[in-house]
Amino acid sequence: MLLTTVLSVSAASAMPPSTTTDTAAFDQILQPVWKVYNFVKYIATAIAAIFMVFAGIKFMTSGNDMMQRENAKSMIGYVVIGLIVIWAAPFVVQLFAS
Numbered sequence: 616m617l618l619t620t621v622l623s624v625s626a627a628s629a630m631p632p633s634t635t636t637d638t639a640a641f642d643q644i645l646q647p648v649w650k651v652y653n654f655v656k657y658i659a660t661a662i663a664a665i666f667m668v669f670a671g672i673k674f675m676t677s678g679n680d681m682m683q684r685e686n687a688k689s690m691i692g693y694v695v696i697g698l699i700v701i702w703a704a705p706f707v708v709q710l711f712a713s
Contacts, residue, residue: 652705659701663694670694 674687 656701660698663698666694667691 670687670690673690674684677683677687
């Protein structure tokens with residue numbers, strides 16, 4: 616519920632102004648924000664790939680130890696959920712903004 620409130624507030628503040636000169640200024644302000652977001656998104660994706668490899672190796676070397684196997688499965692699940700959140704964030708903001 617808190618996440619919905621935070622997203623709706625940030626989406627409402629991301630609405631561009633109505634006039635064309637204000638819209639141009641708004642787009643100029645957003646350009647560095649998008650550059651930072653894209654940089655963070657790709658770095659997080661690279662880190663997620665490393666964690667996926669680590670979790671896969673942990674899963675393959677777990678043998679008969681069910682606890683290690685379950686930890687590896689949960690790690691893979693968390694990485695996938697994190698990637699979905701990172702990559703879907705602009706779409707969610709756009710959905711609330713429009």
